[in-house]
Amino acid sequence: MNLVDFIAEAARRHGQRTAFKLGDRQLSFENLDKLSNGLARNLVNLGIKPGDRVALLLENSPDFPICYFGIAKAGAIAIPxxxxxxxxxxxxxxxxxxxxxxIAETAILKTLGGEFARFDCLKSIIGMGCTEGLVCIPYSSLSESSDAPPEVAMYSELAHIAYTSGPTLRPHGAEITQEHLIEAAAGSAAGFAQTEADTVILFALPLHHTIGIAVIMMTSLWAGSRVVIVNGVSMDAALCAIEKERATMFHGVPFIHAMMVNHLKTNGLKFNLSTLRFCGSAGAPIPVNVITDFEELTGKNLVQYYGLTESTSHVTCQEVTGSGRSGGVGRAIPGFSIRVVRDDGSDAGIGEPGEVIIKGPIMKAYHQLPELTGGYIRSGWLYTDDIGVIDRNGELFIKGIKKPMLITKGQNIYFSDISDLLVTHPSIAEAAAVGIPDPDGMRGEVVLAVVKLKDGADMTEQEVKKYCLEKLANYKCPKKVLFVAEIPRKPGGDLDAFGLLD
Known part of the structure; x- marks a missing residue:
């Protein structure tokens, strides 16, 4: 089955039932199918050919799934x-x-529109919302309903290329196939025991992220569930939506759950959460105290699950009853297998740390990086660089990360992004970055930039932060800057992270 057949079958089964809701706007399964048909026809008319890539810079809204499936129906590949x-x-x-x-939000085009004109690969720039004064094609002119998708020579094997993992300035794009995305959605729905009776709250989790696309959008479409989008970061708005929409499922990264704990400690619980049957956490390890506080303050179990961009979706999940151990991420969901292995590839013993490897509907490859792909996919197993242990009950526990990176608010931050950028500043001779505990206790870890200035140069901490904010996504920017005379290195020249922290 490909995505064209997948969404057509969902429309046949669920018809005019609501698939996505944002405020007063509702998008049914049937209209999602028809509107994505119409968009696909217009994309083909614009010259999009099978195998072309179409980039998406979109906020959460019902237009995201329309564009995502419209791109697939045009034979193209989405780049969220x-x-x-x-x-x-x-x-x-x-x-x-x-x-x-x-296809981009108007606000992005207003800020960066002139920059996009410099990319000779871009044949069409499509703007959402009011595009007056912008050099682009209004999305509204391409939005129409059609009973059938266009005829294309062939549909792409790939659904999308996910650039949410890997150093951003040296991109690693995980190629996710349509077949594997659908297979993962089926396993996810089984792991969550998700059905058409469920209403899922999408709050503070971007649809472009693996959790957004695979865990929420695709799983909900597979199960026939309704997704209610709550934009912004108001915890009261999220809690109100749970009560008003009689939501049954709420997903979050640890930062969101920590926000909710702090909010409830300050304001108390003023909303009825009785309809919730599932609260899930993924994207990063979650402190045990946050789990305990969340469960005490809401009266709901917090179920943990685990996956990564390269695994297409999540691959493990605790029992939805909340019977899993705090700190664990459960067992493999249907369709996936997991092992923990030693450096020689042999299976680690019970409770013995090793690298987590995964088999199942994983990524096809890193886009145009065959050597890197060969290093991470071996004999059908995806080597994750995550360190884990499996206990006597078969539950996986994540203990650390081998890669030079950290995860904050569910987003991967590679230290090379910060150091590569900083050394382009004319006053900086050398730079490095490491993770340090978040002083606020909300994000787990934050970035510390360590800077060696050139002889005679002068910079302040604020100037370093400003330089990063101008060129990197805000969540990657260092929270603290340390100026040093020398950056400690190991004998082979690699960064001595422990020396930095000392």
């Missing part, structure tokens, strides 16, 4: 990107995958 990216980050991705078209 973070709307917080600055032009330096966008350029790195565009140079790597060379999209033929871009």
């Amino acid at each position: 990107l973070d709307t917080k990216y600055k032009i330096l980050e966008i350029k790195a991705v565009f140079d790597h995958c060379r999209p033929a078209a871009l």
Whole structure:
């Protein structure tokens, strides 16, 4: 089955039932199918060909799934990107995958419109909302309903290329196939025991992210569930939506659950959460105290699950009853297998740390990076660089990360992004970055930039932060800056992270 058949079957089964809701706007399964048909026809009319890439810089709204499936029906491949990216980050991705078209929010085009004109690969730039004064094609002129998708020579094997993992300035794009995305959605629905009776709250989780696309959008479409989008970061708005919409499922990264805990400690619980049957956490390890506080304050179990961009979707999940151990992420969901292995590839013993490897509907490859792909996919197993242990009950526990990175608010931050950028500043001779505990206790870890200035140069901490904010997504920017005379290195020249922290 491909995505064209997938969404047509969902429309046949669920018809005019609501698939996505944002405020007063509702999008049914049937209209999602028809509107994506119409968009696909217009994309083909614009010259989009099978295998072309179409980049998406979109906020959460019902238009995201319309565009996502419209791109697939045109035979093209979606490139969902973070709307917080600055032009330096966008350029790195565009140079790597060379999209033929871009669909973007008007605010982004107003800020970066002139920059996009410099990409010779972009044949069409499509703007959402009011596009007056912008050099682009209004999305409204392409939005129409059609009973059938266009006829194309062939549909792409790939659904999308996910650039949410890997150093942004040296992009790694995970190729996610349509077949594997659908297979993962089926396993996810089974793991969550999700059905058409469920209403899912989408709050503070971007649809461009793996959790947004695979865990929420695709799983809900597979199960026939309704997704209610709550934009912004108001915790009261999220809690109100749970009560008003009689929501049954709420997903979040640890930062969101920590926000809710702090909010409830300050304001108390003023909303009825009795309809919730599932609260899930993923994207990063969650402190045990946050789990305990969340469960005490809401009266709901917090179920943990685990996956990564390269695994297409999540691959494990605790029992939805909340019977899993705090700190664990459950067992493999249907369709996936997991192992923990030693450096020689043999299976680690019970409770013995090793690298987590995954088999199942994983990514096909890193886009145009065959050597890197061969290093991470071996004999059908995806090597994750995550360190884990499996206990006597078969539950996986994530203990650390081998890669030089951290995860904050569910987003991967590679230290090379910060150090590569900082050394382009004319006053900086050398730079490095490490993770340090978040002083607020909300994000787990935050970035510390360590800077060696050139002889005679002078910079302040604020100037370093400002330079990063101008060129990187805000969540990547260092929270603290340390100026040093020398950056500690190991004998082979690699960064001595422990020396930095000392």
